[in-house]
Structure formats: structure tokens, C-alpha cells
Amino acid sequence: MATVKRDYYEVLGVGRNATAEELRAAYRKLAMQYHPDRNNGDKQAEERFKEIGEAYSVLSDPQKRQRYDAFGHAADGVPPDFGAFSFDSAFDLFDMFFGGGTRRRARTGPQRGDDLRMNIEITFEEAVFGAKRTVDVPRAGVCAECGGSGARLGTESSQCPTCGGAGQVRRTMQSIFGQVTNVSTCPHCRGEGHVVNDPCPHCRGQGRVEERRMVEVTIPAGVDDDVTLRLPGEGEVGPRGGPSGDLYLGFRVKPHPQLVRRGQDIIYELPVSVPQAVLGDTITVPTVSGEHAVELAPGTQPGKQIKLHGLGVPHVRSGRRGDQICVVRVVVPTHLSHQERGVYEQLGGREGKPAEVRKGFFDSVREAFRG
Ligand SMILES: [Zn+2]
Numbered sequence: 438m439a440t441v442k443r444d445y446y447e448v449l450g451v452g453r454n455a456t457a458e459e460l461r462a463a464y465r466k467l468a469m470q471y472h473p474d475r476n477n478g479d480k481q482a483e484e485r486f487k488e489i490g491e492a493y494s495v496l497s498d499p500q501k502r503q504r505y506d507a508f509g510h511a512a513d514g515v516p517p518d519f520g521a522f523s524f525d526s527a528f529d530l531f532d533m534f535f536g537g538g539t540r541r542r543a544r545t546g547p548q549r550g551d552d553l554r555m556n557i558e559i560t561f562e563e564a565v566f567g568a569k570r571t572v573d574v575p576r577a578g579v580c581a582e583c584g585g586s587g588a589r590l591g592t593e594s595s596q597c598p599t600c601g602g603a604g605q606v607r608r609t610m611q612s613i614f615g616q617v618t619n620v621s622t623c624p625h626c627r628g629e630g631h632v633v634n635d636p637c638p639h640c641r642g643q644g645r646v647e648e649r650r651m652v653e654v655t656i657p658a659g660v661d662d663d664v665t666l667r668l669p670g671e672g673e674v675g676p677r678g679g680p681s682g683d684l685y686l687g688f689r690v691k692p693h694p695q696l697v698r699r700g701q702d703i704i705y706e707l708p709v710s711v712p713q714a715v716l717g718d719t720i721t722v723p724t725v726s727g728e729h730a731v732e733l734a735p736g737t738q739p740g741k742q743i744k745l746h747g748l749g750v751p752h753v754r755s756g757r758r759g760d761q762i763c764v765v766r767v768v769v770p771t772h773l774s775h776q777e778r779g780v781y782e783q784l785g786g787r788e789g790k791p792a793e794v795r796k797g798f799f800d801s802v803r804e805a806f807r808g
């Protein structure tokens with residue numbers, strides 16, 4: 438190929454940071470437009486068609502694309518195997534012109550039921566320690582009357598006359614790549630290989646009916662809003678005896694009035710009075726495992742973090758528990774009694790300049806803001 442090659446991105450009319458989807462869409466559109474079958478053997482269209490295929494085969498392969506981005510056409514060996522499409526892109530192309538549009542394997546046998554997704558609300562404590570719940574799942578279940586076959590009681594389904602029970606049909610066609618055989622799911626029996634002649638009146642031949650099923654769920658300790666539980670086989674049953682899909686269960690965790698979760702740790706804002714901060718105290722605080730005594734040292738600064746080891750949330754997989762972190766907030770009184778005002782005035786310290794600060798004070802304030 439001695440001719441000057443056009444830039445692959447330019448050929449497909451996409452930007453250099455086009456996503457795989459964008460590339461694919463651009464390629465499909467152009468390949469449709471310049472396909473030889475649609476251009477009555479126009480040589481120029483055929484050249485363009487090849488150019489498009491070549492550009493796509495390189496840019497759709499992440500490794501080749503990377504090399505092309507780095508070296509351009511100079512990176513020979515970029516498409517040394519060129520001139521023809523790779524098997525994959527030929528297959529793609531064939532599918533695109535003669536079949537469903539997206540590449541999908543011909544399906545045979547009974548169809549699988551849909552997966553279901555549900556969210557349930559749980560308390561903060563249930564998320565931390567796990568729980569057992571019964572979840573009411575509305576779904577398609579097996580028709581009790583026909584046992585899921587879809588055929589009227591006492592009758593049976595028969596072999597599909599279109600595909601002879603194979604569930605798929607083959608079509609051989611001529612294309613510019615030679616003879617290509619397209620295998621697709623039989624449209625008559627939808628791949629099942631058999632058809633119902635006398636449908637069950639209860640499910641109208643579907644083999645399934647709407648039902649509400651109570652599913653027992655064990656919620657593991659440590660789940661959070663972003664955890665999804667998969668319950669295999671608890672989704673919708675497939676039509677005419679097809680296997681069931683799965684149930685995906687998500688969680689909405691109700692907030693706790695005092696505790697906030699941050700990953701495996703639990704944050705508790707510990708309000709203390711000025712005398713408590715100045716003189717120190719032993720304070721009882723709430724944790725998910727009940728009340729717990731915290732030692733407040735004399736001279737505790739606002740923002741100080743006191744860690745209660747192992748009183749956080751267990752990791753949903755490893756089970757390792759995080760900590761509870763109590764962040765001290767000094768509550769400055771806004772309403773003083775006459776007597777209190779007198780006490781504060783006696784303390785002095787109002788000289789019209791910033792208070793003397795020992796080194797280290799701002800470190801603890803910064804620490805409080807970091808979280
Ligand atoms: Zn039925």
C-alpha cells in the first residue's frame with residue numbers, strides 16, 4: 438500500500454478520544470452507507486468501505502489503537518494482516534446487515550426468566566449487625582395448572598416444525614466475504630425447539646403466572662447503600678419451564694439520630710460543656726453496642742477525636758470491625774444566669790487581643806476539619 442493513508446479517526450469522522458460506543462456507531466453508519474451491495478459495484482465506494490473497515494479494526498482493538506495513537510501509520514505492523522477483515526469484524530458486519538443489529542449468539546432451549554431488582558429499607562443497626570427479613574417479591578412464577586409447560590392439562594407440546602426441534606435456523610448467503618452461514622434463534626419457537634398447540638387456559642400458554650413470593654433473606658452484617666445482594670433463582674421464572682432469573686436486593690439504610698457511618702467507622706459528635714472540656718470528665722456515650730464510657734482529659738480542645746476501638750461497622754466480607762470516633766464539640770453557652778456571668782467575668786481574659794494559644798491547638802482543629 439504505497440498510497441498515503443488517511444488518518445483512521447478522520448476516516449470514521451470521530452474525535453481522537455471517541456469511546457468504543459461512538460466508534461462502533463460511526464463505523465456502522467458509514468459501513469451501511471458504503472456497503473458494496475448498496476452501491477452497485479461502485480469502485481470508489483468499495484475502496485471507502487475497505488478503508489472504513491480497516492480503520493475500525495484498528496481503533497476498536499484497544500492495543501492496536503494505543504499503538505496507532507502513539508505511532509500513527511508509521512507503526513507498521515499496525516494492520517499487517519490487512520486487506521481483509523478479521524473474522525470478528527466480518528461476523529459483526531454480517532450481523533449488521535442481515536440480523537438483529539447487535540451480535541448475539543443464537544439461543545436454544547427454554548428462555549431464562551428476568552432478573553429482578555428490589556430495594557428494602559433497613560435500620561442503621563440492621564446494616565451494622567445484619568438481620569433476617571422476609572421480603573415480599575411480586576414476580577412471574579410457575580403456573581401450577583400446567584406445571585410450567587404452557588400446554589393444556591393432559592396435552593403436550595410438540596416439536597417445532599420450523600426448526601425441527603433444534604431451536605435455531607441456519608441461512609447461508611453470499612456476501613463480499615464469500616459464503617457466510619448465519620445461525621439465528623428460531624423465530625417460531627423462540628429457540629425452545631417445541632411449540633404449544635393447545636395452550637393452558639390459566640396462563641394462556643406462557644407456563645407462568647403473576648405471584649407474590651415471600652423470600653427469606655439473610656442480610657449480612659456491614660451492608661450499606663452501595664451493597665447489592667444477589668439471590669440466585671429468586672427472580673422471574675422463564676416462560677414454559679425456563680430457568681429463573683436472579684433477585685438483586687439493594688438497601689436503603691435509615692439514618693441514626695446520633696451516629697453517622699463513614700465506611701467501616703462510625704462518627705459521633707460528642708458535645709461537651711466548657712467546664713467538662715476544661716476540667717475533664719468521664720462521659721457516657723451511645724454506640725451501636727450500647728452505652729460506653731469515654732474519658733475526657735482536662736484541657737480537651739474542640740475537634741479532638743477520641744477513638745473507641747472495634748465499635749464501628751464490620752466489613753461486609755472480612756468481618757473486621759471499624760471504630761467509633763467521637764469528635765469533641767465544645768458547647769459555648771449563649772444564655773448565662775447572673776451568677777454564671779459573674780464567674781466568667783472573674784476569669785478575666787478580655788484584653789482586646791487574640792487569646793494566647795499553645796502550640797498544637799490548631800493541629801487538632803485542622804484534624805477535625807479533615808474528616
Ligand atoms: Zn399454565
Ligand SMILES: [Zn+2]
Pocket residue numbers: 597598599600601602603604605623624625626627628629630631
Ligand atoms: Zn423452532
